[in-house]
Amino acid sequence: MAEVLKVDVITLFPQMLAGFLGESMMKRASEAGLVEFRLINPRDFTTDKHNTTDDRPFGGGPGMLMKPEPLFAAVESVHTPQSHVILMTPSGKTFEQADARRLSIVHSHLIFICGHYEGVDERVREALVDEEISIGDYVLTNGVLSAVVIIDAVARLRPGVLGGGEIATEDESFSSGLLEHPQYTRPPEFRGMKVPEILFSGDHGKIAQWRHDQAVQRTMERRIDLLENERENSKNNP
Ligand SMILES: C[S@@+](CC[C@H](N)C(=O)[O-])C[C@H]1O[C@@H](n2cnc3c(N)ncnc32)[C@H](O)[C@@H]1O
Known part of the structure; x- marks a missing residue:
């Protein structure tokens, strides 16, 4: 407990x-x-x-x-x-x-x-x-x-507080020094907007790489300061 x-x-x-x-x-x-x-x-x-x-x-x-x-x-x-x-x-x-x-x-x-x-x-x-x-x-x-x-x-970060489908706190914005990647759920197409094909591929390695690339791109566009802090931290704590 x-x-x-x-x-x-x-x-x-x-x-x-x-x-x-x-x-x-x-x-x-x-x-x-x-x-x-x-x-x-x-x-x-x-x-x-x-x-x-x-x-x-x-x-x-x-x-x-x-x-x-x-x-x-x-x-x-x-x-x-x-x-x-x-x-x-x-x-x-x-x-x-x-x-x-x-x-x-x-x-x-x-x-x-x-x-x-x-x-x-x-x-x-x-x-x-x-x-x-x-x-x-x-x-x-x-x-x-x-x-x-x-x-x-x-x-929400205390053990047991988030249950079921809500336990992915490590991937959230700020936890890894990046903003979160885009997320999609059903339907696969809505008002002409399609979910990226890669997410249906079943290739977990490729999906993880795509998500990381998207997170980096989004962070560069919106919060370049987070990337600069991360760079500074890894320089000071190699
Ligand atoms: C009207 S504010 C007082 C502001 C204070 N005279 C000042 O200039 O710093 C009343 C209370 O609201 C809370 N408060 C207001 N803004 C806050 C903020 N940005 N972050 C945390 N607490 C805040 C604080 O507990 C504060 O004592």
């Missing part, structure tokens, strides 16, 4: 996650006991009568920041020596498939802190966080969507 991946998401908007976690692959993974999700609302850890989770930034400036006390209490309520705490922030390292693979292999307990308003008090970052991740160079209103992106990309 594969080890369960525990995922705690600390957010002011747990309901935003409920739909995502209750459908498709994530639902199946949690029903199969492969991933265990908990949603934690920092508001439940406030001690004042207004359940305050935000306040104005010292030094002035627009907007509000998430206060440290509820976030510390929320994280500490689930933290163990095995936990890996991830802060979702546009200032973090941009997430890539290699990060998804690393997080899926190395850790058994991920805690995501989802910011809101203008973000979180810097002391959260300093004292609680192991890693800061951004999902791209744009700003969302809160961290739930970005945490969902990471959770999906990581969970």
Whole structure:
């Protein structure tokens, strides 16, 4: 039996996650006991009568920041020596498939802190966080969507989560430094567009070569930077 991946998401908007976690692959993974999700609302850890989770930034400036006390209490309520705490922030390292693979292999307990308003008090970052991740160079209103992106990309790489016809993660875009080759299913001809003959040949060697050539061509056309990185990596690690 594969080890369960525990995922705690600390957010002011747990309901935003409920739909995502209750459908498709994530639902199946949690029903199969492969991933265990908990949603934690920092508001439940406030001690004042207004359940305050935000306040104005010292030094002035627009907007509000998430206060440290509820976030510390929320994280500490689930933290163990095995936990890996991830802060979702546009200032973090941009997430890539290699990060998804690393997080899926190395850790058994991920805690995501989802910011809101203008973000979180810097002391959260300093004292609680192991890693800061951004999902791209744009700003969302809160961290739930970005945490969902990471959770999906990581969970599907855990053993047993993808079953049946969905296990080919090594061939996917980014896994081998290339974008994926074109794929076809039935019918063999649709509105005059034909599936390439080679795919009916039954010659697995030739098909593999065709797919590789197509992947290289597609990567050169669309993402030459991936090929350049790959070249650089193999120069540094011959
Ligand atoms: C409005 S944003 C705060 C932006 C912050 N003032 C800044 O300039 O970096 C609120 C929260 O959304 C999340 N967020 C927004 N964009 C994100 C991104 N590209 N990647 C990861 N998290 C993001 C973070 O958790 C952030 O604390």
